[in-house]
Amino acid sequence: MKIYRVQLKAYYLEKMKKFYTNLLQMQLVYEDERSFAVLAGTTRVYFEKDDAQPYYHVCFHLGSAFFDEIYNRLEKEKLLLSNEEGETSMYWKGKQAYFYDPDGNILEILERPFQQGEEESDGWYRVGEIGMPSTNIYELRDFLSPYIENQYKIEQDSFSFFGKEEGVGVLVKIGRNWYPTDRPAEVHPIKLVVSGNTEAYLTHPTLPYEITVRKEWSTLVPAVQFRIARPTNQMEKIIEFYGKGLGLQKVGEFQKHEGYEGVMFGIPDKSYHLEFTQHESGKPIPHPPEDQLLVFYIADTFMWNEMAERLLRMGYRQVPSENPYWDRGGITIEDPDGYRVVLMNTVGI
Template sequence: MLYWKQYESGVDPLFKSVTFYTDQLAAMRRFYGNILELEITERAEDRFTVRFGTTDVTFVAVQRPAYYHFAISIPGNQFSMLKYWIQDRVPLNWEDGVDEVYFRAFDADSMYFEDPAGNIVELIGRRKKDVYGDISRSSFLNISEVGLVTRDVSQAGQKLFDAGLPLRGTDLEPDDLNFIGSGDSYFVLVPQGRRWYFSKKAAEIHPLGAVLTNGTEFLLDDEGTISHSTCGE
């Protein structure tokens, strides 16, 4: 039987670092460093790391194309300003004739775009999180969603529950989005083949890694199987 805890708010950001893979390393480094003007904290021949507020994201070079969904929290009061700022740099994605959406359940506004590797990137403005001043690197607060694609949602969900992560809601939905995490940060667990919102792309399984702020490390392999451990084990 699946086990979960109820969603709790007021928790610190979940993700300390995330690792994705790409066959477009040079273009991705230019995009995040030069186009979005974010801080590149590590540069190597086969990887680079970009800082999104409290979360470091590393892109590692591979031969096989890969794309993911992830969300970046931004201040709610800067949503409109950041929308204009982003549109000068990259086209926004559209869904049902609009290029932004309000999620009542999260009290947040979102916009979406794709980077050179085809990642579906969401900027989500939390209406109760304000930052005053001009648009800057500090407007990118943290990675707040990481998509996990699997063939078996129930089995993958149980792995996350076993690690102590709560489900937002009451039941896992095997054919839909499942938000598993705490505060405003989640793994978004989805079945292979489900279309990503604000995209024409179906969810594909690609390996990734994520280290949480409590030291737990999660790995997703090529088969969509999740494993976890405490960093240093």
């Protein structure tokens, strides 16, 4: 599963914000009096002020060079945790290290491959693990299984991974020590947004866990097909923008049909698609209002940035949104006809 968003409780809120933004070099993307959020690659991590001091286990994935940089920063501050052999630099399918943040959360950095393409990205990749203590890890696995794909088997009744290589819940029995410390696992509130098999909002009946499961492209609308149709007089440029620029797949086209030619782009397939038509007479196309938008919610920050940069390199224009909401977490770009496409780097509603 991809872990899009993690929301945890925090006690030393100001210290935590400085730790994550200054020492760990994560981008601050939101703050108010009682919370803040940072960007760890493709994962947004939110901390919300609490009167108690909870602690969690969170593992961050990153590449080799950035691992070394963060490791050296932590070593300089004497924050690294050692294992039973006294080692702070470990190895499990990649470089590995553990440390505390100001709240006492047991954090891990783990070298893992970059999954968006062959070329690795600088900085953080994602949250790869989130600890989820419970009284019965079999029950918690059964609770999640209908909604989230899982490749791991339970080999002991006190510990198991749940999910896939790109992201897992670490299911542990309450009281089991978090490696490499002697601190026993405790239950504290967790809110997650993750990818899964189907759209779902899960609240565990006894544990304070809320999990929103998002299917990246859903077909839950009870219709056999849905089309958004629009005229244009610039067919070649439209094909370039939506095909090469946005990266949508062409799912159909036609020529000389009662004076029209047309092309269809799937979002992502024929079930939901855009159609652009052009009449041989070149009928005038009215200029659209600035608040008429086509919005794509792209949870993966790397892919979102890649799409936006590709369109800008092709010469298409970024514009400020009429509604400032879309400029917070998104970018608005005009297509050849002046219609606006918003690329939002959030998980949506």
